[in-house]
Amino acid sequence: MALDATDKDGPASKAGGVAADRLRSIVERIERLEEERKALSSDIKDIYAEAKSAGFDVKVLRTLIRLRKQEAAEIEEQETLLDVYRRALGM
Known part of the structure; x- marks a missing residue:
């Protein structure tokens, strides 16, 4: 070559x-x-x-770490939706 x-x-x-x-x-x-x-x-x-x-509680620690990576507004939105869903299910 x-x-x-x-x-x-x-x-x-x-x-x-x-x-x-x-x-x-x-x-x-x-x-x-x-x-x-x-x-x-x-x-x-x-x-x-x-x-x-x-x-x-390791599961809770993992959740905390995931939440700390998010913006405050995003966390608030998720918590609001979770609350709405809980009420819809009678929890």
């Missing part, structure tokens, strides 16, 4: 028109982040276990 003037690094640097070094770098970065995410997930699981052993 003949090399053209733009492919100075040879066939190993580009395979099928893809810059192999760049691709390898991207894949390795993703793999490192996936490992970090796995470690963080394990840490979070440990914290929930600690909370449970301290007597906290």
